[in-house]
Amino acid sequence: MKLRVNGQDMQLDVDPEMPLLWALRDELGVTGPKYGCGIAQCGACTVHVDGLAVRSCQMNVGSMEDGADVTTIEGLGQPGALHAVQEAWIEHQVAQCGYCQSGQIMQAANLLDLNDDPDDATIDAVMSANLCRCGTYPRIRAAIKTAAQKLREA
């Protein structure tokens, strides 16, 4: 099957039940999305599929449309060409161990795609399915506000 990953067409020959996460990581070498729980409890594997945030550990590649558009943290922005959410994450120095942050950033970016001025309650509702064990939440809250402002002003 074919997927479009970060703008590039990729060919996959795997078991249709394989979760997108493991196709990305072990077949395509895209390791930004992380394995944390395998059961949609932590959100570290979050990517965008056709513009919506999805836990890639839950999405079997066999159930995806051929040519589906997948964006991972690597495709959101790179050092030197950062997405506004990544800029805000760096300014606030959100990351500690950083392992959950790919997922946090992808979820936050999708939140801001859909809502350019989220209030505290919305941030709490959207971001509470992304687990951080280090406790970076205070800066996640602050960085989302900063990123929203950047995007509104852009």
Added chain:
Amino acid sequence: MKVLTVLALSLATPALAAEGKVEINPPEAATRDEGLAAFARIYEVASHPRCSNCHVGDDHRPMWSGPSYGKTRPHGMNINGGESRIGAETLLCSTCHVTSGIPNNAPHAAPQVAADWQLAPVEAAWFGKDADHICQQLRDPEQNGGRDMLELAAHLDHDVILHWAWSPGGTREPAPYSLQEHVNDILIWGVAGFPCAADPVEESSND
């Protein structure tokens, strides 16, 4: 058992139809007692966590239950289905409950079916409701999506989310009876005239 899904479906992507899973053969006759007995079984299904955990009220908070959780509790992660009942206001149910015909049988993983995961319509709130409340609600076309008995049964045939309740995967306990038995009970209850236990018993119920 989810009679009002059609309302929510109009907000979301239409469910994939799964016709012909069950046979719809209403009995020729059923007494009030048989109808009440059938409804008692229907209530066992409706109040079972596999069904009621998503048939929640206007706080739009799905529930979790099972041995891992000690007691029934709101879905972790501060999840709220919102008025859309699909999480559109905050976090879409489909973020985790992806739309896929491949069953997700890993214990405690997000269940998935070939339809967009969502809460039942708020009119069909069953969580924490007693049998009489659900009985009144189910038989009232104003509250059940305008369905008669055969349409209720047909709906059960079609909706793949509620089929999931009888094959939930992982270590989850399925809803009681079977989908076919549940449809049969709906039909018995319907032929008996949708009796509820709290109804005043009429003097001459026959003829």
Added chain:
Amino acid sequence: MGAVKTIARRSFLIGSAAIMGGVAFGTYMAARPIANPLEDGLAEGEAAFNPYVKISSDGITLITPRADKGQGSYSIQAHLIAEELDIDPNSATITPGAPGPAYYNGAVLSEGVPIPAYVETQVAETARAFMAVPAKLFEMQMTGGSSTVPDMFVKLRLAGAVARETLKEAAARQLGVSRSELTTRDGIVVAPDGQELAYTALAAEAAKLEPVVMQEADLRPASEWRILGKPFQRTDIVAKSTGTEVYGIDLQLEGMRYAAICANPGIGGALESYDASAAEGMRGVEKIVEVKAGNAGVAVIATNSWYAFRAVEAIECVWGTPDYPGNSSEHWEALEASIDSEAHFDHRQRNEGDVEVSLASATPFEAEYRAPYLAHAPMEPMNAVVQIGEDRIDIWTGTQIPLFIRNRAAAIAGMDNDAVHVHVLPMGGSFGHRLEMTHIEQAVEIAMAMPGTPVKLTWSREEDMSHDYPRPAALMRGRGVVADGKVDTFDISVCQQGLAGPWMGRLTGLTLGGPDATITTGSWDQPFGIPNYRVTGYRAPDLVPVSSWRSVGASTNGFFHDTFLDELIHEAGADPLEERIRLCIHDESRKVLEAVGELSGWDGADMGEGRGRGVGFCMSFGVPCAEVIEVTQTEAGLRLDKAYVVADVGQALDPVNLEAQLYGGLIFGLAHAINSELTYENYRPAQVNYHAYEGLRLYQTPQIEVKVLENAGRVRGVGEPSLPPAAPALGNAIFAATGQRIREMPFNKFIDFA
């Protein structure tokens, strides 16, 4: 206190290792300098001035040997070197380097000295310094115990200064001027006439010189610092915000294969038999390997981790019974049978006044407390890539104990220690999990089944949580007496199984006798003066093997000691904060309490109907830390509104990360106080993934304010000290708001949270 003698007599756990080590190796071994490991394998024109700085014509490399599990240790180590070296830390390559004895941790054992951290007499300092000896002898290159900054504060600045002065010496000879006429900035030496010589251009010359000798007194005073103490960007922050940081689990090597394992969920239990026929033909499966090292089990090597996970699930195993009771209730019975029992007495390091007389003369207030087993559950599950070569083994992994791993891998493969090359990678959290190495042992044995091929073993989350060596469960019984509105008698007994000794034995084979300080750390060593004050540790029999969990003994004792103190203060009718301040005998700690009162606007615990605040205090790892938490009882449950943290760290070196560590520790403390426990059923934890082990989510996280004090004399590590006060502060707040006193964690078993 005659400290050294006292240590010897008590044969205190780690202290006893020191004594034994000193005898075994003699003072010669302890004093012998360790060769600079960078000198092996230096390229032509490359200079290694010491184990921490390497410069070639291509660039500057800083060796940061304390592992980074998220606490920012690479960053602070780089900053310490860069401060004296005069470079931008972000311009250098930062690497933990190859593990070696030169990188022993001279500070981590000082917590084992039986003198409370608030006592800073010369004797106490001598005893603490003495603890560097066994650390060196036992090649303890270890990250933990909030020790990176205390251990490295002088070492790394000296390393930077030596490199800088040696480069200047090379420049001086080249220019024909004296070294003192030269200055440095941003990686260049500047001559009096303004001529600039890049460090990289001086490396070849500098390599020929003996490094210039520098003393601690030569280091720059804090007033001249450009990097330390200033808001500075973490060196890894861009990589961690763009998905480009390569954690152990992300490593990709040519021809690599992926492995998964199912091991006996009863730790230490045997693999009796197995049937892998269903897994054999599965897609992607290349090899099935029976594993004996670490915890016994069966592994699958496949072409994708997911194929390996799936195949492992299809293997039917018959497990042997491990050596400990199968169910939590039996574990609690063991603790109940051991506490206050003469036969299980372990140590009593606090015994002031006459507790017995006081308790006999009044009706004491009594209470029992419990703290459960806890998994570390870092976001990145355990993993390792191992490649077995003909005469070498390469191991790539995130670890806190690279040399223990090296030695064990060598033993498993029958090679020399020197043949094992451990490449330490950044970690997606640890919280102590990576002080263990079961997964490495397994990975080595699995890779031995496919020589030449790099094999990556990844534990599934379920495997990770069921083979974690948890924080020990602990039981406390307290008795107290109040008089005249004051706390008069405070007597607690704490019981848990031994931690440090079994851990050391598991990892090194060394047998350590003597008491185990971790049982009462965080209780016995608190800076309070109470007329009758006693803390006694009882050691339960070994149950499920346990390990260090962020803040170790203080994670349970912080809750026990401070909550029970709060109870007695309530009994006395005093104000929780004022009475703690009155009882406090340590200036820096008192100032911390006063500051948290000021920051939180403390005017009593009562905040009106359904609202309340609580204060919690614990001094751990030498850092006094106080927290105030405000809560409201709502229809949806108890809500945490605000939290305030004040800690005295001696000197703030990296203020941005310092703040993050302090609120991170608070959140980690709340996460487990509220929502998490491991219970055992049939020898295995019932909670094997985050649905049942939730931690704290964003919506339950209060607004947090942090304030740092710098009154204490010495620089301290902050990865742990803000954790212990979190549970008592919350529990005390719940009591203030609702009148409900919760004496057992997790609290959500007793009260619903919003």
